[in-house]
Amino acid sequence: MKPKLLLLNPATWYKSVKLTSLGLLSCAATVRDDVDMYHLDANVGGVNLKNFMDHIPWQPDIVAVVTQYTNRVFNVLTHAQALKERWPNVKIITGGTHGSLDCDFLVKTKLIDFVVVGEGELTFQELVRRIVGKNDKPYDEIEGLCLIKDGKPYRTPHRPFIENLDDLPLPAWDLVETKKYYMDNSPFGTMTMIETSRGCAFGCTFCSPALLWKRTWRKKSPERVALEFRLAEERGAEFTWLAELDPCHDPTHIREFCTALVKQGNTIRWFSQQRADQITAHPDLAPLMYAAGCRVANVGYESMSIRTLRSFNKGTTPAMNEKARDILHENNIVTNGGFIIGVPGETKEEMMASVKFGTTIDFPDFAILRAYPSTRWSDESGGNDENRENYKKFNEGWCFLHENPKLVEFMHKYATAMAWGHPKRIFAFFSPDDFRRGFCQWRYRVYVEVLAKRFYDKFKFKAQTALAKLPWFKSPEKLEEGGEEYKFLPPEAEEAMDNPAAMASAEMFERASKAATGQKECCSTDKPEEGNGNGKGKAPKKEEQVAVAPDKADTDGSTKDPPPPPA
Numbered sequence: 001m002k003p004k005l006l007l008l009n010p011a012t013w014y015k016s017v018k019l020t021s022l023g024l025l026s027c028a029a030t031v032r033d034d035v036d037m038y039h040l041d042a043n044v045g046g047v048n049l050k051n052f053m054d055h056i057p058w059q060p061d062i063v064a065v066v067t068q069y070t071n072r073v074f075n076v077l078t079h080a081q082a083l084k085e086r087w088p089n090v091k092i093i094t095g096g097t098h099g100s101l102d103c104d105f106l107v108k109t110k111l112i113d114f115v116v117v118g119e120g121e122l123t124f125q126e127l128v129r130r131i132v133g134k135n136d137k138p139y140d141e142i143e144g145l146c147l148i149k150d151g152k153p154y155r156t157p158h159r160p161f162i163e164n165l166d167d168l169p170l171p172a173w174d175l176v177e178t179k180k181y182y183m184d185n186s187p188f189g190t191m192t193m194i195e196t197s198r199g200c201a202f203g204c205t206f207c208s209p210a211l212l213w214k215r216t217w218r219k220k221s222p223e224r225v226a227l228e229f230r231l232a233e234e235r236g237a238e239f240t241w242l243a244e245l246d247p248c249h250d251p252t253h254i255r256e257f258c259t260a261l262v263k264q265g266n267t268i269r270w271f272s273q274q275r276a277d278q279i280t281a282h283p284d285l286a287p288l289m290y291a292a293g294c295r296v297a298n299v300g301y302e303s304m305s306i307r308t309l310r311s312f313n314k315g316t317t318p319a320m321n322e323k324a325r326d327i328l329h330e331n332n333i334v335t336n337g338g339f340i341i342g343v344p345g346e347t348k349e350e351m352m353a354s355v356k357f358g359t360t361i362d363f364p365d366f367a368i369l370r371a372y373p374s375t376r377w378s379d380e381s382g383g384n385d386e387n388r389e390n391y392k393k394f395n396e397g398w399c400f401l402h403e404n405p406k407l408v409e410f411m412h413k414y415a416t417a418m419a420w421g422h423p424k425r426i427f428a429f430f431s432p433d434d435f436r437r438g439f440c441q442w443r444y445r446v447y448v449e450v451l452a453k454r455f456y457d458k459f460k461f462k463a464q465t466a467l468a469k470l471p472w473f474k475s476p477e478k479l480e481e482g483g484e485e486y487k488f489l490p491p492e493a494e495e496a497m498d499n500p501a502a503m504a505s506a507e508m509f510e511r512a513s514k515a516a517t518g519q520k521e522c523c524s525t526d527k528p529e530e531g532n533g534n535g536k537g538k539a540p541k542k543e544e545q546v547a548v549a550p551d552k553a554d555t556d557g558s559t560k561d562p563p564p565p566p567a
C-alpha cells in the first residue's frame with residue numbers, strides 16, 4: 001500500500017468563483033507513482049472550514065495545502081491546526097505565492113512543516129519522495145524549501161527554474177470533478193485553468209508574483225498549449241482562465257498558440273490578463289485572440305494618473321489605457337479592468353480620473369493598495385511582521401497606506417458605486433451580444449450577493465456585540481458557529497506573531513536575504529521609466545529574461561548567523 005497524500009485547497013470567502021488550484025495539481029502530477037492521492041476542495045460541494053475534516057477519506061501521511069492568497073493565510077493555519085490535532089505526525093507542506101514570500105512565519109507556527117518556496121514541481125517531488133523514504137537526502141539539502149532547523153526558520157538554496165515548461169507532466173485534473181467548477185450564476189459553464197506561460201518580466205511595486213518568479217518569463221510550446229485545451233474540452237470544461245501573469249509577453253508565442261487553437265476548432269472560451277501597452281503595441285492580436293476563444297480581458301489599467309502609474313513602476317501611460325480600451329471594444333472583447341487607488345500621496349483628483357475612466361470600460365474593479373508580503377509597500381510600512389495583522393482585513397475596503405485613509409475608503413466606495421451604478425451599464429443588459437449580456441448579468445448578480453453579505457455581516461456583527469454584553473453569553477466560539485472564515489488564530493500562530501525576540505532574527509534574515517537576492521532592486525521605483533513607446537517600462541530585454549542560476553546569496557542558505565541587515 002502506498003503512503004497517502006491529501007491535496008487541500010483551503011476555504012476562502014471568495015466562493016462565487018469556484019476554481020481549485022492549478023499549482024497544486026501541477027505539483028501533484030509529479031508524485032503520481034509515489035503516493036495515493038485525494039483532492040479536497042474546502043470551497044465546493046458543501047465542504048467548508050468547519051466540516052472539511054469529515055470529508056477526508058483516510059488518515060493522510062502528508063497534506064499539501066495551498067497558501068496562494070494573503071487573505072487566506074490564516075484559514076490555511078486553521079486547517080493545519082485541525083489536521084495536526086487529529087494526526088500529530090502528519091507532515092504538512094505548503095507553497096504558492098503568499099506562502100513563498102512569508103515562509104518564515106508559516107514554519108514558525110509549527111503547524112506547517114515545510115514551505116515549498118517558488119516554483120513547486122521539482123521541490124515538491126523531491127520532498128514527498130524524501131518523506132515516503134524514496135530518497136535519503138537531508139531535508140536541509142533539498143533546494144527551494146523553508147523549514148525549521150536548530151529552532152529557527154531556515155531557507156535552503158533557491159532552486160533554478162525549470163528550463164522547458166513542456167517537460168512538466170500534465171496537471172492532475174483527473175483528481176478533480178470538472179462539474180464542480182464554475183462561476184455562480186454565470187453563463188460560462190464549467191471552468192478550468194490552463195497555463196500557457198509562467199512568470200512576468202515586469203516589476204510593479206504592488207505585485208507579489210513578480211518577486212516569486214524573479215522577473216523571468218517562460219512559455220509552453222503552441223503544441224502543448226493546444227493539447228491542454230483539447231484535454232480540457234474532453235473533460236467537459238467550457239471556459240478557462242489563462243492562469244498566468246503575462247500571456248502576451250511574446251507576441252509571436254501568442255500568435256502561434258492562437259493560430260493552433262483556431263486550427264483545431266477550439267470551443268473553450270477564455271479569459272486572460274493583459275497589459276495596456278501590449279494591447280496597443282500589437283493591435284493585430286485582439287482579433288486573433290477573439291477568433292481563438294478569448295472573450296474577456298482583465299487589463300491592469302491600475303490608474304489614470306501618470307504619477308501613480310510611475311510609483312507603481314507600471315511602465316504604461318493613461319493614453320495607452322485609453323487606446324487599449326478602444327482596441328478591446330472594437331474587437332468585442334469584454335474588458336474587466338483592474339484599478340488600484342490609495343498609493344501614498346495620491347490626490348482626490350487623481351483617484352477621480354481613474355473612477356471616471358472606469359465608467360467607460362465594461363467592468364472596472366477597484367482595489368485599495370495593499371502591502372503584499374515582501375513588496376516595496378510592505379517594506380516601507382514596516383515589513384511583513386508589521387503588516388501581518390492586517391492580512392485579516394485584506395478582503396475589505398480598508399486603507400492602510402495612504403496618509404488620508406478615510407478619503408481613500410470613501411473613494412473606494414464611490415468608485416464601486418460608479419462601477420455598478422453608472423447609467424451606461426444598463427446598455428450592457430440589452431447588448432445584442434450573448435456573451436456580453438450574460439457577463440453583465442452575472443457581474444450584477446455577484447454584486448447583489450456581495451451587498452447582501454455585507455449587510456448580513458454588519459447586522460450579525462452588531463447583534464453579536466449586543467449579545468456579547470450579556471453576562472451569560474460569553475463564548476466567542478458560540479458567536480462564530482456556522483461561520484466560514486478564520487476568526488481566531490491558532491495559539492501556535494499567535495505565539496509566532498507575538499514573539500518579537502524570535503521574530504527579530506527571522507526578520508533580519510528576511511531583510512538581508514531580500515537585499516542580497518536583488519528583490520529590492522526588482523521593485524525599486526526611484527525613477528521609473530515612462531512608457532517608452534511600446535510601453536515596456538523597465539522590463540529586461542528578451543535575452544535577459546531566462547531564469548538565472550542562483551546567485552551566491554541564494555545558495556548561501558542560512559547555516560550561519562544571518563548577515564547584518566543592509567544600512
Ligand code: B12
Nearest residue numbers: 012014019020022023064069070095096116119120243244
Ligand atoms: C487564476 C487566478 C485567480 C482565480 C482562481 C484562483 C485559484 N483558485 O487558483 C480567481 C478569479 C478565483 C482569483 C481570485 C483572486 N485573486 Co487571483 N490569481 C489567479 C492567477 C492569475 C493564476 C494562479 C495560477 O494558477 N497560476 C499558475 C500556477 C502554476 O502557478 P502558482 O499558482 O504560482 O503555483 C506554483 C507555485 O506557486 C507553487 N505552488 C502553488 N500552490 C502550491 C501548493 C503546494 C502544496 C506546493 C507544494 C506548491 C504550490 O507551485 C506551483 C507550480 O510551480 C494568479 C497569478 C499567478 N500567475 O499566479 C492570481 C493571484 C494568485 N491572485 C491574486 C489576487 C490578489 C486575487 C484576489 C484577491 C483578487 C481580488 N481582489 O478579488 C482574488 C481572491 C481569491 C481568494 N482569496 O480566493 C494575487 C495573489 C496575491 C497575494 N499574495 O495574495 C495573484 C498572485 C495575482 C497578482 N498579480 O498579484 N485569482
Ligand code: SF4
Nearest residue numbers: 200202204207210245
Ligand atoms: S505586469 Fe506588473 S502587476 Fe502584472 S504580473 Fe507583472 S509585475 Fe505583476
